[in-house]
Amino acid sequence: MTITERTELIRRFADDFTALQEAVLARMNGICAPEIAAALEHASLAGPITIALAHADVLARGAVRRAELSAQPPERLRRLRAHARRVRQARSQAEAVCKEQRARCLVGRSRPVDMLELRVARMASPASFAEALRQELRARGLPDGTPQAPESDLAQWVWDRKAAGGEPPAPVRELRDCDDDAFVQALLRDAREEENPYLPHDAVVERWSRHARAALAWGRYAIGQAERDVLACAPSVRRTRLDALDDAYQDTAVLAARSREALLRVTELHDRMWACVTTGPFAELIAQCRAAALARFADAEPELWHGVRELTVRHQAHCPEQADGCPRCHRALAALLTDVHPADTGEDGDGEHPTATVPADVDRYAVLADLPDTAVVAVADAAVGDESALCGYGWAAEDGTTGYGDSLASSSGEAEVIGICAAALSLLEHHEDAPVVLLCDSVEAVDSTLRSADPTVAHRTLLFPESRQLMDRLLRHRHRVQVRWLKGHIGHDLNETADAFARLALRRATGRIPPSAARKEEVRILRSLGSGAGPLSAAA
Structure with a gap:
């Protein structure tokens, strides 16, 4: 196979879901042609393969369930169960490959570390630092100050400015502005009726990924209701209700595939956001805003700033990670200033509900x-x-x-x-x-x-x-x-x-x-x- 032919095959698998799924299942069963197996190893197909196997996994389990409820011969049931196990194993392996590939992409791509004093100050008094940053952004005529301005949303703000190209299309705005129940209904229509081409849009793709699990749960709900209907009647008259169960599994298979696709698209969006805010003029702008906000913080909190400076200077004199900017030391240093253990994550405040961290030796009664x-x-x-x-x-x-x-x-x-x-x-x-x-x-x-x-x-x-x-x-x-x-x-x-x-x-x-x-x-x-x-x- 020439390089051009291999490239065309990879492109075909990327564009044709059915062809990709057939090839992946053929490879799983050991009947895949060598040139197809080689094409499936291409890095660009790692994510699409997990989508295809998520879909196949649900369908395989659905076939087993139908066989169980329709009194199929034991041999056929054994074959279906064996196939479902192979698909589940192939899906796990594909997701592991995708995760490993993602980890390789992240190597050496860590975000530049802010100066230690800034990170300690920001953690020791987050409210004060956030206010200093708001003031700096307002002074520069950037965001308006309320919720866009705080530190946690700077990256999103920069991305919004980078991606601004006018209002998104009306269908995207509708998806962006509807309530959660309506959005989940849109995801169900996407799976059951017609694919929605606007879900991958940058303005809604994170919402898609966030609510995909709820939509998938409603798919499982339909399966549960169909199962109840099948079990409520005698085996001899189950044909129509088994067909309804098949339909529920088909819909849920699409929901599972789309849920996986949403996750991959969000990952790709975050990669583009990372590149936007860590390189070029936006990265320089963020660094300038943070440095100027730190100066404002020092003026507003002189005693705390003095403690931050003194503590960080002492720490950096002996820290083995000083050459790398002490990337993991700021939490412990901030805890010394605030007398809060660095592992504390906060409480609900009502004190009425026990947590999973109850010590094992405490009397359970x-x-x-x-x-x-x-x-x-x-x-x-x-x-x-x-x-x-x-x-x-x-x-x-x-x-x-x-x-x-x-x-x-x-x-x-x-x-x-x-x-x-x-x-x-x-x-x-x-x-x-x-x-x-x-x-x-x-x-x-x-x-x-x-x-x-x-x-x-x-x-x-x-x-x-x-x-x-x-x-x-x-x-x-x-x-x-x-x-x-x-x-x-x-x-x-x-x-x-x-x-x-x-x-x-x-x-x-x-x-x-x-x-x-x-x-x-x-x-x-x-x-x-x-x-x-x-x-x-x-x-x-």
């Missing part, structure tokens, strides 16, 4: 020491699958009551919230006056539940109507309910029972366990709980 004797305590857990949004949840209470069920969730965190809400509502119904305490091993779910009486705030981490409706019902009783964190998978009886029920609920919801076997499994779980060490409060 101490969280209940402040509860009244009348409190009803239960543990909730959830399980999610890979293919669809179907999830299972389960819970077990100190008084011996248990429950489990299934729903639809966009993430494991949302599934955990569903489990918490379902357990709390059931316990509230059977205990009219007692306070109810739900323990959960998901920090995300603990932080998302009952933090505000405003339903719109509670809905921000919940995507699907099922979880939002449960949360709305629970918010009416928030004065009687507490949600706390409990370290999971440490052998606690109620936690293990809730986990077992959640996994059983997911298997039942996806038809992977027949009703008779599910009843036997439920009895086994309850017997296991009955032979345990006793309720949570007794163990304390």
Whole structure:
């Protein structure tokens, strides 16, 4: 193959998604022509290959699921599962290659390091430095001062000036200005109806990447609903509903591919932004603004500036990285000036919610020491699958009551919230006056539940109507309910029972366990709980 022919082949794969996917799958199966295999190694195709395999991965899992639900012969099912495993492995390998290629591109491309005094001052008193920078920018007639001016947005401001070429096209403005729900609907139309050529525009591509996961979750939601419809009817009359399940997988495959494409396009945008703000006249302008802002900072904060100067001079006399500008030393130095540990990341400020950093040797039952004797305590857990949004949840209470069920969730965190809400509502119904305490091993779910009486705030981490409706019902009783964190998978009886029920609920919801076997499994779980060490409060 000549160089021209190879170049043409690479260009064809870059422009023709179907041809690229067929070639990638042929290479995966070992039946690819040598010249095609060589073309696929070209660096420019590393990203497109991950897009093609993201699409193929969803379709392969969809084929397996259809075979499972349509009673295909075991041999065919084995072949489909083997193919799905190969596609998943090929996808992982392609993403690793893409990541490695990206790392090579970043070598030697670090942004010039600001002088140490500037970085220490900026971190020791960010508000003061930001105000000094605002004043400098205003004095130069640059941005107007409010949110464009602070240090964190200088790069974006420079890019906006570089890219300014008049107003973007009307469809881009519409995508830029619509609310989040409308934007996600646009992403769903892009996948299900017609590709939107305006999504890669610089003005909206970051928003596209940010909301692509939500759109993909709605694809999995459609799969979950289609699965439920299939399982609700006898195998002999499933043909039409299986076709609907195929359609849902097709749409979700496109959503997965477009999500990956959005990520690659954002990476490319950031590369262009980096080049813009680190080279040429804009880089010089930013350096001048920062240096002048530091002088303003020194005038406004003379005592702090004196401390910064004294500390940095002493530090640079002995630092082994002094020749490189001490690129990683400013955090620790700023911490010495402010008496804040450099690893501190801040708190929510309410002090009510435990975090995942609870030391392992802390008594896991101490969280209940402040509860009244009348409190009803239960543990909730959830399980999610890979293919669809179907999830299972389960819970077990100190008084011996248990429950489990299934729903639809966009993430494991949302599934955990569903489990918490379902357990709390059931316990509230059977205990009219007692306070109810739900323990959960998901920090995300603990932080998302009952933090505000405003339903719109509670809905921000919940995507699907099922979880939002449960949360709305629970918010009416928030004065009687507490949600706390409990370290999971440490052998606690109620936690293990809730986990077992959640996994059983997911298997039942996806038809992977027949009703008779599910009843036997439920009895086994309850017997296991009955032979345990006793309720949570007794163990304390």
